[in-house]
Amino acid sequence: MKFRLLAGLTLSAFMFTIAAPSSYADTTPSPSPTSTPLTALEQYKLELEIFKDQMSEREQVRKDITKEFMVKVASANSTAKIAMRTAKTADSKSAILAQQKTAVALAAAIRDTAISNMGPAPVEPVKPSKPEPLKSSKAEPSKSESAKPTKSESAKPTKSESAKPEPSKSAETTTVKKTKSPKASPTPTS
Numbered sequence: 546m547k548f549r550l551l552a553g554l555t556l557s558a559f560m561f562t563i564a565a566p567s568s569y570a571d572t573t574p575s576p577s578p579t580s581t582p583l584t585a586l587e588q589y590k591l592e593l594e595i596f597k598d599q600m601s602e603r604e605q606v607r608k609d610i611t612k613e614f615m616v617k618v619a620s621a622n623s624t625a626k627i628a629m630r631t632a633k634t635a636d637s638k639s640a641i642l643a644q645q646k647t648a649v650a651l652a653a654a655i656r657d658t659a660i661s662n663m664g665p666a667p668v669e670p671v672k673p674s675k676p677e678p679l680k681s682s683k684a685e686p687s688k689s690e691s692a693k694p695t696k697s698e699s700a701k702p703t704k705s706e707s708a709k710p711e712p713s714k715s716a717e718t719t720t721v722k723k724t725k726s727p728k729a730s731p732t733p734t735s
Contacts, residue, residue, distance in 0.1 A: 596669055603663060603666060611656070614655070617648070618648075621645050621652065625645035
């Protein structure tokens with residue numbers, strides 16, 4: 546009887562401990578996975594990754610199409626080469642070359658159709674412009690502060706500067722000194 550009682554208590558205690566974590570939930574709720582708004586740069590980076598993935602997939606499809614085209618052209622060339630070995634007349638040789646050109650043209654048409662069926666290429670996202678910095682909240686200087694003369698304006702001319710008159714630069718007083726430049730071309734003498 547003791548054994549049954551001990552086994553019953555152990556079994557019930559074990560059952561309560563297994564059920565306890567689900568019945569005693571955490572009282573602090575974890576944040577739910579809500580979508581936070583992305584900044585323009587984060588959105589651009591996300592769109593750029595998607596664009597790169599789409600372009601790599603498109604490039605892989607284009608490579609597969611081109612590989613298939615090259616196999617068809619190689620097959621047409623191989624068939625024409627084998628047929629040219631057995632051809633005896635000029636008419637048969639020209640017919641073989643015409644078949645080869647037709648097979649290559651058909652392969653090119655199939656390739657072009659497959660590429661056009663891929664649809665337009667994805668458009669690369671536009672990088673967002675940098676936000677303009679906010680203007681400072683300082684008030685603009687008043688007229689009295691902005692009317693202060695600058696250093697060059699406040700400099701007073703010295704006596705020697707004010708006493709000298711500015712030289713006249715008229716055509717009569719200016720003389721031009723003629724010198725030969727080493728780069729100048731020689732003038733012909735007569």
